[in-house]
Amino acid sequence: MSRILITGGSGFIGTNLVDYLSSKGHEVVNFDKKKPKNTKYLKVWFEGNILSKKDLSKCLESFKPEYVVHLAARTDLDEKKDINGYSSNIEGVENVVEVINSAPSIKRTIYASSRMVCRIDYVPSNFDDYCPPNLYGESKVLGEKIVKNKANHTYVIVRPTSIWGPYFEIPYRTFFDTVKKGLFFLPKNHYPKKSFGFVLNTTYQIEKILFAENDKVLQNYYLSDYPEIDLKNWADLVSMELNNKKSNEIPMFPLTVIAKIGDFLQVLGWKNPPLTSFRLNNLITNMVYDMSDLENLCGKLPYNLEEGVKITADWMKNDK
Incomplete structure (x- = not known):
């Protein structure tokens, strides 16, 4: 078994990854400034900040990892004025790179970026083609x-x-909660295809990338389930699981009005209104990536869409 350092192991994907890799018998340390969401893993938590090279160096020296998965980041979209608000995604990455450069015993590091290095309706020609829609995306490009x-x-x-999936936060926890309350509405006759990923499939994919032979792994991947999902089908599955009925649909015009109201409420200071123009655009726009390289590496995924929805709904029922 291997020693694996996970930065940001108290976050959404990190919480699931710590649990998954630990269940496989690996020795895992979670480097994070926040306590673990799953208190079962308090014993493997190393409190530290990626903006401190001293913290990072101390962790590496004491744990001596063979592999690193760098997930720690600021992931909200709230910063509108100064990219330095996303220093964790810039200076933090630089610190991780410099510390790992000085640790030649580390066999492979996975750096988590974001699909938001390009706006949702932009299909990049290669992994060096960027078109970020906001400061968060720009910070991930850097x-x-x-x-x-x-x-x-x-x-x-x-x-x-x-x-x-389990332990998720905004925006997809908001989506599930809104569906549960019966307040989610799809634009009528808009059924886009989406490259979405169930987090327990994501952790499986990360493991496959981490331990793949050098001649079989590429240097860049998108992380998503395959094939892409139909947003209407996904919403119906969630609604059936939570409310025993299909999701609601209404014409585009009232949703546009509600989104404009949400935009105005954001200007007034409400960080997370149920619907904004940004979210509405995401609802009606296809977002499909070529996942063939990842599928060739990972093969069949452990969970299908129906299983992922049920696991997530069951977790929500027990999450107090």
Whole structure:
């Protein structure tokens, strides 16, 4: 078994990854400034901040990991004025790269970026083609460039798409909660295809990338389930699981009005209104990535869409 350091192991994907890799018998340490969401793993928590090279160096020296999965980041979209608000995604990445550069015993590092290095309706021609829609996306672009320009160790950059499942937060926890309350409405006659990922499939994919033979792994992957899902089908499955009925649909015009109201409420200071123009655009726009490279590496995924929805709904019922 291997020693694996996970930065950001108290976050959404990190919480699931700590649990998954620990269940496989690996020795795992969670480097995070926040306590674990799953208190079962308090014993493997190393309190530290990626903005401190001293903290990172101390963790590496004491744990001596063979592999690293770097997930720690600021992931909200709230910063509108200064990209330095996302220093964790820039200076934090630079610190991780520099510390790992000085640890040649580490066999491979996975750096988590984001699909938001490109806006939702932009299909990049390659992994160096960027079109970020906001400051968060820009910070992730800078993080990728730091890895590519400064890392002298073996690494893979992954771009999680839209990942959902147990321990999730905004925006997909909001989606499930809204469906549960019967307040979610799909735009009528808009059924886009989406590259979304159930988090327990994502952790499986990360494991496969982490331990793949060098001649079989690429340097860049999107993380998503395959094939892509139909948003209407997904919403119906969630609604049936939570409410025993299919999801609601209404014409586009009233949703546009509600989204404009949400935009105005954001200006007034409400960080997370149920619907904004940004979210409405996401609802009606296809977001499909070519997942063939990841499928070739990982093969069949452990969970199908129906199983993922049921596991997530059951977790919500027990999450107090």
